[in-house]
Amino acid sequence: MSVIAAFYGGKSILITGATGFLGKVLMEKLFRTSPDLKVIYILVRPKAGQTLQQRVFQILNSKLFEKVKEVCPNVHEKIRAIYADLNQNDFAISKEDMQELLSCTNIIFHCAATVRFDDTLRHAVQLNVTATRQLLLMASQMPKLEAFIHISTAYSNCNLKHIDEVIYPCPVEPKKIIDSLEWLDDAIIEEIAPKLIRDWPNIYTYTKALGEMVVQQESRNLNIAIIRPSIVGATWQEPFPGWVDNINGPNGLIIAAGKGFLLAIKTTPMAVADLIPVDTAINLPLAVGWYAAVHRPKSMLVYHCTSGNLNPCNWDKMGVQVLATFEIQIPLERAFRRPYADFTTSNFTTQYWNAISHQAPAIIYDFYLWLTGRKLRMTKVMNQILRTASMLEYFLNRSWEWSTYNTEMLMSELSPEDQRVFNFDVRQLNWLEYIENYVLGVKKYLLKEDMAGIPEAKQHLKRLRNIHYLFNTALFLIVWRLLIARSQMARNVWFFIVSFCYKFLSYFRASSTLKV
Numbered sequence: 001m002s003v004i005a006a007f008y009g010g011k012s013i014l015i016t017g018a019t020g021f022l023g024k025v026l027m028e029k030l031f032r033t034s035p036d037l038k039v040i041y042i043l044v045r046p047k048a049g050q051t052l053q054q055r056v057f058q059i060l061n062s063k064l065f066e067k068v069k070e071v072c073p074n075v076h077e078k079i080r081a082i083y084a085d086l087n088q089n090d091f092a093i094s095k096e097d098m099q100e101l102l103s104c105t106n107i108i109f110h111c112a113a114t115v116r117f118d119d120t121l122r123h124a125v126q127l128n129v130t131a132t133r134q135l136l137l138m139a140s141q142m143p144k145l146e147a148f149i150h151i152s153t154a155y156s157n158c159n160l161k162h163i164d165e166v167i168y169p170c171p172v173e174p175k176k177i178i179d180s181l182e183w184l185d186d187a188i189i190e191e192i193a194p195k196l197i198r199d200w201p202n203i204y205t206y207t208k209a210l211g212e213m214v215v216q217q218e219s220r221n222l223n224i225a226i227i228r229p230s231i232v233g234a235t236w237q238e239p240f241p242g243w244v245d246n247i248n249g250p251n252g253l254i255i256a257a258g259k260g261f262l263l264a265i266k267t268t269p270m271a272v273a274d275l276i277p278v279d280t281a282i283n284l285p286l287a288v289g290w291y292a293a294v295h296r297p298k299s300m301l302v303y304h305c306t307s308g309n310l311n312p313c314n315w316d317k318m319g320v321q322v323l324a325t326f327e328i329q330i331p332l333e334r335a336f337r338r339p340y341a342d343f344t345t346s347n348f349t350t351q352y353w354n355a356i357s358h359q360a361p362a363i364i365y366d367f368y369l370w371l372t373g374r375k376l377r378m379t380k381v382m383n384q385i386l387r388t389a390s391m392l393e394y395f396l397n398r399s400w401e402w403s404t405y406n407t408e409m410l411m412s413e414l415s416p417e418d419q420r421v422f423n424f425d426v427r428q429l430n431w432l433e434y435i436e437n438y439v440l441g442v443k444k445y446l447l448k449e450d451m452a453g454i455p456e457a458k459q460h461l462k463r464l465r466n467i468h469y470l471f472n473t474a475l476f477l478i479v480w481r482l483l484i485a486r487s488q489m490a491r492n493v494w495f496f497i498v499s500f501c502y503k504f505l506s507y508f509r510a511s512s513t514l515k516v
């Protein structure tokens, strides 16, 4: 029997960000392994025309929750969606709901955040810093609270090369930033943002670092732990391999490569691709929640949830495997070109590829759409992909060392059964198999493509390959013909090649005649 699963039995658990990528997987695992838990409170806002109930209904009826419904048939009764907007004072939670949360909650998993790299400083501070402070204030009024687990990111200190499992101070106090945002207007805030974030690559990582500082400063006598996952990817094993449902992190680029939109990207091939499967990234907080509540460590512990130092994989290996899977086994439907990718570290080559292989074909394709009276779209899609690629460049061209002392220590504290049920040992991960399942998951669960369409997609790739060869041959012949017409040197080379071939063939024919 799993000690951790038993620990969550009968508990009231509060999750923020439960409608997000990590939040959904966390909720699924809790219901599947501890179906006897009392209730999961989730703080949700209405979105895209859907009420809270519709959002919860959609999540519970998704493929991800299929196994949960078998193990925990009354899952609908155990989930309590509470209206909340983390951008508002007191999260806009009603008095009655607030009372219930304060008096009943045993464990908090704080996953909500804005993960956009290009968010405004005001919004990112509000969500990643102020809301965290507000939640800690709420937590301090919860008499039954046993543990508060804060999900941060391994890149919150990506301005450093070696990162330990400690909280590093930010140059400016979070409180000062929160206070000044109250009276500064948006234009000024955006002007000072680059000066504030200094050597952080974007507002997201900077505000996550501020969020950690707030957790440290406002921890009072709470039992808190911080988890820092690196780049979170599709599920490895649970509830089934390859599940993924958003275009963040690598997902958008994987699609762009598979569809043949993206043929090159500025990447250091040997840099470590520090991916972590989402099921691993939630098993660790679940184990930490148990450990913090039961063992009550004297100080707040930080846990790195990374793969680089235990089971490294580089971008080259990852890129090659992604492309091979698309090309040979699981092509995407209606690809624009054959999946192919070049890794370049030079700015000049990147600009060249962007102009010749990305923007020019997009413009030509849009011209064709215009001629045939259809809506232009390729240039917009291509610009979006190139913008995303340039935002991710920072992470594709650097490697970090994260120490994992606390994570490994926790691993050794678990019983063999818990090590199996709440596995976060990435040393057991087979990258090639994982990437294959990941690519399959992108096709099946993210793009919702039918597997029955694979033969047709393969035929389409074959046609694209033939068009590619035909196009290259025609281009070569045209260029060569023009060169011969205009340059004496080209004519000499041509003459040399033809006479060499002729001599070689004559010699070959003569020697075979002699043998007879």
Ligand SMILES: CCCCCCCCCCCCCCCCCCCCCCCCCC(=O)SCCNC(=O)CCNC(=O)[C@H](O)C(C)(C)COP(=O)(O)OP(=O)(O)OC[C@H]1O[C@@H](n2cnc3c(N)ncnc32)[C@H](O)[C@@H]1OP(=O)(O)O
Residues within 6 Å of the ligand: 115, 116, 117, 118, 153, 154, 155, 229, 230, 231, 232, 245, 246, 247, 248, 249, 250, 251, 253, 254, 257, 262, 263, 264, 265, 267, 314, 315, 316, 318, 319, 320, 322, 323, 341, 342, 343, 384, 387, 388, 391, 392, 395, 396, 446
């Ligand atoms: C060898 C490799 C070389 C490869 C060679 C070539 C390829 C070879 C193969 C590939 C190799 C494999 C690895 C690849 C490298 C991975 C690197 C990963 C590094 C990650 C580091 C992360 C570190 C930190 C980790 C963390 O700690 S945390 C999380 C990280 N955070 C993020 O990852 C957010 C980033 N992104 C943004 O910040 C925003 O995305 C932004 C970018 C500003 C754009 O923003 P924008 O242009 O506005 O575009 P979007 O709004 O995003 O959407 C755009 C459109 O897609 C639509 N759409 C949104 N959803 C969906 C959805 N489900 N389904 C369908 N559509 C959707 C949306 O409707 C909109 O369509 P529309 O409405 O325009 O028609």
Ligand SMILES: NC(=O)C1=CN([C@@H]2O[C@H](COP(=O)(O)OP(=O)(O)OC[C@H]3O[C@@H](n4cnc5c(N)ncnc54)[C@H](OP(=O)(O)O)[C@@H]3O)[C@@H](O)[C@H]2O)C=CC1
Residues within 6 Å of the ligand: 016, 017, 018, 019, 020, 021, 022, 023, 043, 044, 045, 046, 047, 084, 085, 086, 087, 110, 111, 112, 113, 114, 115, 127, 151, 152, 153, 154, 208, 228, 229, 230, 231, 232, 233, 246, 248, 249
């Ligand atoms: N994905 C990754 O690669 C990594 C993620 N992390 C961290 O993990 C955590 C979860 O990330 P992930 O699941 O990927 O992010 P998502 O963007 O998928 O989910 C974010 C969650 O926060 C909620 N949220 C955002 N704004 C509000 C608001 N104003 N009020 C209420 N809820 C809000 C969203 O709700 P709604 O659905 O309504 O928008 C959603 O549930 C974050 O803290 C992130 O920093 C760390 C490392 C890597």
